[in-house]
Amino acid sequence: MTRVWNTRSGKVLHTLRGGQAAFIAEGKQVLTLCGRGTSQFRVYDVVTGQQVREFGRNDPVGTDFWLGPTGKYAMSITADSAARMWDVTAGEELERWPVGNLGWVMFSPEGDRVYLSGSATKGWRAYDFAAGKETIAPAKLGCHTMLAGNRERIAYEDDHLAVFDVTTGKEVRRIRREGKWDAKTDAATGWVCFSTDRTRFLTVHADKTAWVSQIDGGVFREIGRAGLHHPSGDSTFRCFSADGKTAAVVSRDGHVVVLRVVEPLPAKDKR
Numbered sequence: 001m002t003r004v005w006n007t008r009s010g011k012v013l014h015t016l017r018g019g020q021a022a023f024i025a026e027g028k029q030v031l032t033l034c035g036r037g038t039s040q041f042r043v044y045d046v047v048t049g050q051q052v053r054e055f056g057r058n059d060p061v062g063t064d065f066w067l068g069p070t071g072k073y074a075m076s077i078t079a080d081s082a083a084r085m086w087d088v089t090a091g092e093e094l095e096r097w098p099v100g101n102l103g104w105v106m107f108s109p110e111g112d113r114v115y116l117s118g119s120a121t122k123g124w125r126a127y128d129f130a131a132g133k134e135t136i137a138p139a140k141l142g143c144h145t146m147l148a149g150n151r152e153r154i155a156y157e158d159d160h161l162a163v164f165d166v167t168t169g170k171e172v173r174r175i176r177r178e179g180k181w182d183a184k185t186d187a188a189t190g191w192v193c194f195s196t197d198r199t200r201f202l203t204v205h206a207d208k209t210a211w212v213s214q215i216d217g218g219v220f221r222e223i224g225r226a227g228l229h230h231p232s233g234d235s236t237f238r239c240f241s242a243d244g245k246t247a248a249v250v251s252r253d254g255h256v257v258v259l260r261v262v263e264p265l266p267a268k269d270k271r
Helices: none
Strands: 002-006 011-016 020-024 029-033 039-045 051-057 062-067 073-078 082-087 092-098 102-107 113-118 123-128 133-135 152-156 160-165 171-177 188-194 200-205 209-216 219-227 235-240 246-251 256-260
Touching (some): 011 039, 020 062, 029 062, 039 062, 039 073, 062 102, 073 102, 073 113, 082 113, 092 123, 188 235, 200 235, 200 246, 209 256, 219 256
Parallel strands (some): 171 219
Antiparallel strands (some): 002 011, 020 029, 029 039, 039 051, 062 073, 073 082, 082 092, 102 113, 113 123, 123 133, 152 160, 160 171, 188 200, 200 209, 209 219, 235 246
């Protein structure tokens, strides 16, 4: 089941059908993936909690899904180890590929392409939603986050961010961390979540805290931090709101930690 919460009051607004969820339609609707039933996806109204529509035959059932930054396109994995590309607005399946054991999934910042790899893909494959067909995937993409224009990718390396050219695989620049960094307590665990505009990112660290960092030119710095409830400090889900001002981390025990980010002063204006 999926629960919609009022983060200010801490109260549950609606309980919806589906194990995974994402906001669409500028936050006015919730898209859920259903492990049971005839439809793979269901769409609910955020205010009323009523189902608006459903789409996608659930045969075989969907096990996981990723929503693009614009909320228009999505990719799901089904029980037969296939990747399915979806037009969420139209409620239509566009394409499906066998992937085997999924390795990595990554949307472009514009949301018009998805890149994926798996045991059956023989490297990276890329699908162009606008063109409605497969497109050429860079051979040296790496398991990181794409930047605008699909020309560069960015990787988090604890004390710096490394930016690579996706065609050559060569590092083209670094964005350094501002301030001190302790390898024992500050090392990040798991994957890094970037905001839609790629100016902020969310990390979970060895000291059982979640950090939000801001990229400002050639440096990045921490602008928000919160402790996690689970003893291991591990998390199952991390995300940003569409405007990048709120981040959330779901712990292994189901607790949700919400970080509201106060707009920081530019580095040159700090006192």
